[in-house]
Structures are given as C-alpha cells and as structure tokens.
Amino acid sequence: MADEHRLEEKFISQEAEKRISEKLDEVEKIEIDVQTDFLKIVQGQADGVSIAGQGLVIQEGIRVQEIKLQTDSIAINPFSALFGQIELNEPVNAIARIILTEVDMNHALSSDFIRTQMQNLELNVNGKIVSFEPQQIQVFLPGDGKIECRGKVLLKEMGNTRPFGYTAIARPRTHSQPAMLESFNCSEGGGISIEVITALMQKAQELMNIPYFKWEDMVFHIKDIKVEIGSLILLLETQMKQIPSSSRETVVTFH
Incomplete structure (x- = not known):
C-alpha cells in the first residue's frame, strides 16, 4: 500500500516539476515532492510540498543558485493536483533557504529588470530634498559576515546634478543582531555635506x-542572513496563497 502511495506521489511530483520547469527561463535541476496519496488528493489534502532547485533563472537576468522550500500540510484543488498543478485552497506556511552567489547578484543588479525596479532615493535634509539616481552598483561578498558595495549615483542637490562614487561595507541583520553600516567612503565626485551623509x-x-519582501502572492519574512565568501544565504519564512508560477511577470517588492 505504501508503494502505491509513493507511485501516486511520484506521478504528481513529476508533473509539477514539468509544469514549473516550463515556466522558468532556465533550470539546472528541480525536484518537487508532493507528500500525499490518492485518498488525500480526493479530499483536497496533502501533508506538504517540498521544492529543491539549483541554477534557477526566475526572471531575465535573475538567477538563484539554490533554493529549498518546505510547506506545512495544505488544502489543494483535487482536480488540478491530479495533473500536477498544485493550486492552494487556503494559504499555507512554509520555510525556505535561498543561496545567491556574488556573480549572480551582480548580474541581476545590471539587468534591465532590476534597473526598472530601482527608483530615485529622495532624502529630506534640513527641509530640502536631495535625490540619488543609481547609475551603477557592484557587490562583493568577502565573507566574515560582510557585504561590500561599490557604486555610482547622480546626486541632485539644490538644482545641481553631479556624479558621485562611493564604497560601503555593511553587515546585514541576523537573528541575533541588527544591520550595521561599518564604513561609507566617497570614492569620486568630491565630498558631500555631513548632513547629507548622516541622512x-x-x-x-x-x-x-x-x-x-513580496514575490508574487508570497510574503517572505527574513529570519536570518549569512554571508560566506562568494555567496549570500537567506533563511526565510513565508505564507503562500499559491505555489509560485515563476512567470515573466514576476514583481518583487520590499517593505
């Protein structure tokens, strides 16, 4: 009987893998395990869904080195599940572990998709608006929990616009400590006022x-961030309204 259940799980899981792979721009490897059996499917239930993937390109220029996700027990549409399409009838909790490489992060930052998402940063400095228009940004992951950023922006202040280069070193927040900005240095374009730097x-x-941050119908709560040499590891908790489709219309927003 257990073998029969496993055959049902395997069939549905393989169909789900096929459907999601078709919606990804690229994928090196993806494994989906729908933990259920025929009786539970008919009742619209599953013990959970696990997703493990490597080399996933979810949007043009945006690549994830590795992702592992596991849901709690879920209520599903029994008819769509039989064809490998997992549609949730109720929101479900899940935990995820995502690995991003330094190379992939920099490639994403230079992509048209990310550029369109990056908006001017406006600061109120002593009642006057100062804006920064991102031109270029590069990330380095040297390890030891640090992230180094080097970039160029257009600084717009009091009707004047000028290029401004910077180098910053930061430690992202973790489960045990808040984020810290260790250093910020002007690399070109002259200095800026202390008030602007402070703001x-x-x-x-x-x-x-x-x-x-939000991705499609999911809200990811950042539980921990670990920086290793050349890679960034995110531990996230989320409540999903639907299993992500990884479509080209994906929108990511931060809050």
Missing part, C-alpha cells in the same frame, strides 16, 4: 533592516 546612512540602515 543617507540613516536611510541605508533603514533599508538593511527591511523585515520582509
């Missing part, structure tokens, strides 16, 4: 402490 560092601290 910019406060904004950077705020952005680094963002508690969650």
Whole structure:
C-alpha cells in the first residue's frame, strides 16, 4: 500500500516539476515532492510540498543558485493536483533557504529588470530634498559576515546634478543582531555635506533592516542572513496563497 502511495506521489511530483520547469527561463535541476496519496488528493489534502532547485533563472537576468522550500500540510484543488498543478485552497506556511552567489547578484543588479525596479532615493535634509539616481552598483561578498558595495549615483542637490562614487561595507541583520553600516567612503565626485551623509546612512540602515519582501502572492519574512565568501544565504519564512508560477511577470517588492 505504501508503494502505491509513493507511485501516486511520484506521478504528481513529476508533473509539477514539468509544469514549473516550463515556466522558468532556465533550470539546472528541480525536484518537487508532493507528500500525499490518492485518498488525500480526493479530499483536497496533502501533508506538504517540498521544492529543491539549483541554477534557477526566475526572471531575465535573475538567477538563484539554490533554493529549498518546505510547506506545512495544505488544502489543494483535487482536480488540478491530479495533473500536477498544485493550486492552494487556503494559504499555507512554509520555510525556505535561498543561496545567491556574488556573480549572480551582480548580474541581476545590471539587468534591465532590476534597473526598472530601482527608483530615485529622495532624502529630506534640513527641509530640502536631495535625490540619488543609481547609475551603477557592484557587490562583493568577502565573507566574515560582510557585504561590500561599490557604486555610482547622480546626486541632485539644490538644482545641481553631479556624479558621485562611493564604497560601503555593511553587515546585514541576523537573528541575533541588527544591520550595521561599518564604513561609507566617497570614492569620486568630491565630498558631500555631513548632513547629507548622516541622512543617507540613516536611510541605508533603514533599508538593511527591511523585515520582509513580496514575490508574487508570497510574503517572505527574513529570519536570518549569512554571508560566506562568494555567496549570500537567506533563511526565510513565508505564507503562500499559491505555489509560485515563476512567470515573466514576476514583481518583487520590499517593505
């Protein structure tokens, strides 16, 4: 009987893998395990779904080195499940572990998709608006829990626009400590006022402490961030309304 259940799980899991793989731009490997049996499917139930993938390109220019996700027990549409399409009837909790490489992060930052998502950063400095328009950004992951960023922006202040280069070293927040900006240096374009630097560092601290981000119908709460040499590891908790489709219309927003 257990073997029969396993055959049902294997069939549905393989169909789900096929459907999601077709919606990804690229995928090196993906494994989906739908933990259920025929009786539970008919009742619209499953003990859980696990997803493990490597080399997933979920949007043009955006690649994830590795992802592992496991849901709690779920209520599913029994008819779609028989054809490998997992549609949730109720939101479900899940935990995820995502690995991003330094190379993939920099490739994503230079992609048209990310560029369109990056908006001007406006700061109120002593009642005057100062804006920064990102031009270029490069990330380095040297390990020891540090992230180094080097970039160029257009600084717009009091009707004047000029290029400004910077180098910053930060430690992302973890489960045990808040985010910290260790250093911020002007690399080109001349200096800027202490007031602007102070406002910019406060904004950077705020952005680094963002508690969650949204992807499609999912809200990911950031539980822990670990920086290793050449890679960034995210531990996330989420509540999903649907299993992600990884379509080209994916929108990621941070809060």
